Amino acid sequence: MTSVPPIRIRPVNSKELNPSGDYVLYWMTAFRRLGWNFALQHADDLARSMGKPLVILEALFLDYPYASPRFHRFILDGMAERSRALRGFPVTHYPFVERESGESRGLLKSLADKACCVVADDFPSFFLPKLVEAGGRRVGVRLEAVDSNGLLPLSVAGRTFSAAYHFRRFLQKNLPDHLGGLPEPDPFSRPMPLVSGGAGAGMAAELDPLILDRWPPTTEVLLSGDLGELQALTADQSVPAVEAKGGTLPAHDRLSAFLGGVLHRYHNDRNHPDLRATSGLSPYLHFGDISSHEIFAEVARREGWTPVRLSSRADGSRSGWWGMGDGAEAFLDQLITWRELGFNMTHRRDDYAGYDSLPGWAQDTLAVHQGDPRPHLYSLEEFLEAETHDPLWNAAQRQLRKEGVIHNYLRMLWGKKILEWSRTPKEALDVMIDLNDRFALDGRDPNSYSGIFWCFGRYDRGWTERPVFGKVRSMSSHRTRKKVRLEEYLQRFGPS
């Protein structure tokens, strides 16, 4: 019994549900939030319908690729917030932060041994798909993965798209069927029980003391305190924590500030770094602190929008389809069309981060120009240290290192220049993935690869042929400086 659209639920194994288990286990790995989350909602539905308590396991490993104090601090902020929010609540939050690498091995299986079933997050990139598949093999009960990634369920589009335009047209035809079923803002506030069941629904679970002893839940003090001893455990200390805090509350603050003061000018100003006209939400979307469903619902509410305003023209045009203001239309095109285009690719193709996944025309033209002399050549180390001849490129790289983000317009320039100043396109791809995924809070996301591969021609068309780029679109720092407002940006991220 579930209130979640079945199209979002995927059985990961074919094992049986255990009706005499002690609880339903929700394994939170990507959608790290307590509302607007289909996976949590499904787990809660199952718990209610079986009359069992709900346990949320939220673990942090130490040794995943690119692990750093930066990402750990951001994740821990959110974990501490959830721990606080669920204190005294009849739902068990089990935060577990490894104190040594590999310590959490066996925890999922041990918890699942006492569970009726396990519900996991179905996130389509980085190491998470493999983690969930492995979890499905290890546990002895049914494991289901739930897609709470975006407004269009991942399994609706049975193909990838060569351009945003084609995906937009697809969305305009198919998205209306899915707009009615948004996740619950607060699943726990629903009346209890959903279906009369056993005595455990709405009660906190009693966890096996042996499990608690072997894997003691991390205390809120440790979660919210100075990284201290946790930081010392992270192998790579070269990527320090940033000032921005993780969690749903800071995400909500950003969303309110953006909708209240910026959305109305987003379409005009978003490309100008000095005008600060973007939402800054991508790190929160990436770590799951906030859902695109909630952002969409909030935009719609502020616009006084209802589905009757949708245009019947599904012609792929960027504006006019939603029937909202210009700022809202432009913003939703990024949040839904562009964001979910990236999810579509990583969901459908395992090789999404491989050079060979580029369109044939782009590979061909880059191969023709591989031997062209480069105007400048830099190593990974020089890129990393922002030691190029170009003050604008260096400023973008410094922002990435310092704040863990780069303004979108400059991110395009940043990527294009790495392509231009590397020995080969493949070397450029390696450099770009390394820098983006190592330093960007929103890195390791489906949109990391759509953004990076866009620099090499994915989702784009051929342009006038030029040295090095061939027919792939080029960008120039000189033209960017003339076109967008960035004097303050250059000062902020200047060499000093």
Ligand SMILES: Cc1cc2nc3c(=O)[nH]c(=O)nc-3n(C[C@H](O)[C@H](O)[C@H](O)COP(=O)(O)OP(=O)(O)OC[C@H]3O[C@@H](n4cnc5c(N)ncnc54)[C@H](O)[C@@H]3O)c2cc1C
């Ligand atoms: C080389 C390169 C690397 C990139 N790497 C990443 C990455 O690692 N993670 C990531 O989330 N995005 C990436 N992008 C896309 C884009 O730069 C960011 O999503 C955007 O800058 C985030 O800032 P914001 O939240 O203020 O965006 P806003 O303009 O406020 O947009 C709202 C949301 O829409 C989505 N969005 C906006 N622009 C894009 C876009 N071009 N493509 C896909 N989704 C978009 C994001 O989820 C964003 O949070 C990359 C782009 C390039 C060119």
